Amino acid sequence: MFECPGCGYPTHCSAEHWAADKSRHSEQCGYLRESNEDEHDLRSGRTLREFEFPSAQLAEVVVNFKSWDTFLYTRSFTNVGSARAMRHVSKVLTYPVTIGATLHQYSPFTLGSGLTPEGLKSMTALRTTIKEHELARSEKELQMQQTPLRIFILGARAEAMLPPHLYLQLSYLLPSSSMMVYFVGPESIPTADETRSTIAVSPRLALKYHKGYFHDVIWNFAPFDPFTDVFFLFSPGLGHPKGRAGWQPTIEKLLETKCPIFATGFHQADMDNDVAALTEDFGGVMDWLLKPQGNPFASLKRDFGIRNLSEWAIANWGIYGFRGKRYEVQRK
Template sequence: MSASRGIFVPGRWPTQGRLYALQLCRADNRAAAGGKRCISLKSLFTPSPPSDAVHGSSTKRHRVLLKPNDLFHPLSKSPIKEMREKGILIQQHGCCATCVEETAKAGKPAATREPHFECPDCGYPTHCSEKHWGEDKSHGKELCGYLREANEDEHDLRSGRTLREFEFPSAQLPEIVVNLSNWDSFLYTRSFTNINSNRAMRHVSKVLTYPVTMGATIHQYSPFTLKNGLTPEGLKSMTALRTTIKEHDLARSEKELVMQQMPLRVFVLGARAEAMLPPHLYLQLAYLLPNSPIHVYFVGPECIPSADEARSTIVVSTRLVLKYHKSFFHDAIWNFAPFDPFTDVFFMFSPGIGHPKARGGWQPTVEKLLETKCAVFATGFHERDMQTDVRALNEDFGDKMDWLLEPRENPFASLKRDFGIRNLREWAISNWGIYGFRGKRYEVQSKQ
């Protein structure tokens, strides 16, 4: 594989760090809206000053702090400052599952002592005391293993090693067809040769879940077919988009035709973390549709262009342009109208449409979306999150919309779990599930 891009070395941590911060903040803000959590985790992921490390004496920025066999550390004793701070935050704002259960059993309102006891197996402050830790049988069954994995993963990302798995392949050879069944087949057929462990896959899936979920949904070899969740209405919408992609393919050798092409417009609404991904990551979307000019519009009140980037338009390649609009879609709609179901598609990553405090805010946007008659795909953090959104859509807009993709697990979900500071029993997985819908009364007409 020829060119590779985007090597994440420790010196580039600010970008990556903010990305992770935002993803966690999203989960947190949403929950905060429901009155459960209200802490910004941004500070957790700003890079440590090099002199902070307790391992070794060198203050050189790029040195390796942790060896691959030395990734597990109880948070309070971690050599990484952010990890120690995370432990303190959990101790201050978290809860002890045994305390909560005991009060619930007694029919009292949930109460908890601060979780000062660190589980020796996962290193997280999980309970108020060793006694309560010992009494919580459910912790050891499943959760402890996931937390241990998260502990090692987070130390690995901050270990100072060069993260070779983030060296991504460039354009696909035309004779090799990409298999979009799942992560394994995608990474194999796209020649991601530097991913050689489950941990590396987890790291990479966490960022690639955005462009690859988009690409896999639109692509002619999408895993979503009539046998796998796509509805007949969904097929109509995807056929419209794929007709345009086919035209792009046919026109690839004709310079004049290329000049006249309408680009595919991919809108990402409520954009947060996905807007802050390093722009070159979206080349992985472009490589899946190699002959299509693609404009990705990130729209949302919390949409911030990629770190260190002041422009609102970034030309990533001759065929890929990223645009950033910091406003609500329904307020900014005239910047993008008119819409065409043959070229335009919408994505909303874990929007929380059904969350009580967010529901009213999303309604004017969804109303406008349905008017466009373009395909809309949305994701959820887990089954409950997704079903809450789907139920809200059905209740608020059921008679105005058609389902394109029945709610289901997304084969290109992140493989990583993010845990809530307030309750380590709650986790979120970016783009765990996916579903699609569109405004009613749309008919595909053949394009002249």
Template sequence: MPKTAPSLAIVAINTATNGRRSLSLKSFFSPRKPKKDAFTSQFEPVLEQANLFHPLSKSPIPAVRQKAEWISKHGSCAVCKDQEHEHGHKHGEHKPEQKKRKAPTYECPDCGYPTHCSEEHYQMDKDRHKHICGILREINEDEHDLRSGRRMKEFEFPGAQHRDEAINLSNWDTFLYTRGFLSMNSERSMRHVSHVLTYPITIGSVLHQSSPYRLGKDLTVEGLKSLAALRHTLHPAVIPGITQSQDLRTIATHTVRIFCLGARAESHLPPHIYMQLAYLFPTTAFQIHFVGPDAIPPHTKSKDPHQHVHYEQITFIYDNSRYETYHAEAGPFNPYYDVFFLFSPGLAHPATKDMWKPTIPLLLDTKCAIFGTGFDEQDVMNDVNEIENAGYEMDWLMKPRENVFRSLKHEVNLTDVRQSAQCNWGIWGIRGRRYDVRPAEE
């Protein structure tokens, strides 16, 4: 009989039988390693999220171990410091029998910071230390998280806002949500982001027409007048010739100058961070002047004392001179286009108060709005009292109050870890007094 072609069914059965690969339960339940690519391979975590707490001296991160060494060298034991203070009151501060303060080499097992010179002093001070212990542990874990090597998705910021999408500046949560930031799934992520954005968003929250600060509760009548002038420039009612598809950033109609005096950390932020301020005002070009001895552009090796950096709709100007020498160059000033910010200036601090004395009268003479911040309530009130006691002719624009967009992250004083603060905790505002000229009654 002639051979007939095998049926497709038989071929399929034979193929399945002969070519079958042996399977086991292990192949089903064993985790499969994801394929690595060039992008994901750069985010190899050094520390897992469940392993962020380490005593500073035993940290796997060299920079954290160096921090522990610095505290042990320059810090002070809380108990020794108190004993020294009491001894000084009794016998005078320069008596030869005065006890020498010991370095804090004993690390608290709960927060990981070197807080006392010995376990004995730690136990003596434990009840008082517990009030700061939780904050120190939070700082410890936050610092290890930033250096853990994980992909920091919270720092992947959104771009420009669509013109029909409103921004809510009531608080950090509503701002991040309405601006389209990635969801913040932990308080730690919120602390990281708020610490970076506190400078630009503090500025934006004061100037924006949707500001959380209201007349009567926060702003004075004079404050509303000054901000109305700035908002007239920042929020033009009608832009002639604009089309629905046109990018608002390409048709900036005005330039607003923001002067950050005594600039330190705020001048070291990368330019793209300040774009989050610019996105709040898409039709405005900005010049941000960082003025002060520590005003240095980020990621630069140049020693030029005066530098310009252009980034989209913002021009950054860095000048490390004192403001009284910069003032004449920056003038003339216009309350509709110019505003001053003093971030934690230390107007009342013994080390810096004399430096500010020639500056404040110059600022008040411009009649432009001046806003200042402080790192805690006491710092704010010290600066406010210093201004009031100086007898300047001025108007209050904003009553001293807690800043809605303060940093949620605590920072510790490394010479005395009992002291912690929050960047831009409080805010206040003043302006040189203006007198209304009215025609005389006939």
């Protein structure tokens, strides 16, 4: 019932309780104020120049994936001139750029920074296909190869609601590759009467939406190929008490594909919880591809739970990767 004069959120039931709790609340007041001001700025009616994104990358310019700063600079994002603009842009681009940074040949995830030998094998397979696309001598030859990259985003929510043109930024990072991005999950399409749809964003990029659980609709996508298919689970909550059992049938099917799977977490505790659940439930039948670590392309904006302002999350704060264990024939 009482809005804090510092952050503008209704944080306490009365002015007296706010005053008594002021020292503790001050730990989060600054973050809440920043979040409040960001939301007001987005709805202020000003021209949001920071959302005027660049188009295709020049062939002679190499993208630097060390951080948001180097990425935006080498991709010529000339209108991002403030910390607030950085938060706005990173909030929407964290999904396509995290995918692109993982697949790109100049990825920040290398053997020296968390990628395992098994992870290198999986990424080499995908990058072999990407290299074949780069070596195609013509558009006709590329189409004849019929080996587009298939990127599956499971449990899709916010990432499926983004304006489709934002995923062109992923396409610009791999300009020679044809890509199909599949959003799969019960919340991937907001309308109740539609179960699937397709949007052709460009001649080399299509977005496909499938409403339902992956393990129920898997036959729409099978068979799978580790050279062309990759899975992303953005903040899935694999270890959350309300979601763990529901994810298990999907993880079982994913591990059978032998394709790389990358997942993210809201913060350290969220990621650790998911990793512990994966290890406990599937540790004997999976290999780690990318050790859990911070994601250089996490959103720079904190989101707060409106029912509990002490709870916060950062989209794609951390990232890790795994896949089904490859079994070799053994002689008795």
